[in-house]
Amino acid sequence: MEEGRAGDKGDGLLKRLFGMGSWGENSRKTVTFGDAGAVTGGRVYSVFAVLFLFVLWFVSSAYQWVNPIFWPSPLAVWEQFVDILFTGYRRFTLWEHIGWSLYRILLGFGFGCLVGIPLGFAMGLSNVVRGICDPVVEFFRPIPPLAFIPLVIIWSGIGERSKILLLFLAALWIMAIAARSGVSSVRLSKIHAAYSLGASKFQVLRYVILPNALPEIFIGMRVAMGVCWGTVVAAELVAAESGVGFMIMAASRFMTTDVVVLGIVIIGLIGYGIDILMRILENYLVPWKGKG
16 A cells, blocks of 8 residues: 555656646646647747847857858847948938838738739639639749749839839739638538528628638738748849848848848848737737637
8 A cells, every 4th residue: 555655656746747647737738739828838938049049149150150251240230230220321221221121012912912812702702713813823823923023124114113013923822822712711501501591692701701711811911921021132123222122132242241131130020020910910800710
């Protein structure tokens, strides 16, 4: 009996040490499939990951593991940030460069949503529209936006329209596929239930199809925004005189890698910030996501 009690105590101690059993289940939830709230402590790990990368960057530059010409130190990047913030770069302040990039991306992304979402809805609701448009969408979807630069210059010249058109093409196909996928994922039982309760076609579209398609649309918006941020450097290659992408390309010609790294950091931080805002907006507008 004593040995059995000692064994039980040992098992209980092991369960507590390794987070097993009732004590571990009550104190900290582990990863559970289908339960996003079951994952805890992710933000803490994210902070540690960022700090680790920064320390590695600082140490590698301090001990010159990499030539400073090719990979500048954090201090050099910070000094360039302060200098450009107050004195500007190539006739524009840092906020003006950021503002022009945001202006181009938001316009191109916005037009892509305005055209792509209705197109995707039409493809999901009509077999005729899907049969006509699906080959076109699937043909252009895998083509990288950079391949359209020569055509964009021929069609729209080297002004602002060409940059916005390139970003529009980057977002269009993604939004069309996301909207089509959202419409196709709606359960027929919900539509039949709405019709049986006397709903009209517009009411089914408004209160059944649209709410069920919104989660897929928001995922497409996040992906499209990421692609647009990745395309902004190429868009601002087309005879641009402002923008974060222009800063990077202009600095690369003179081997000022601290400005290049600064531009990359700015694009990454703004892109991450926009993704967080879209997640907050998604949680606010689509609270039923993942709840059946």
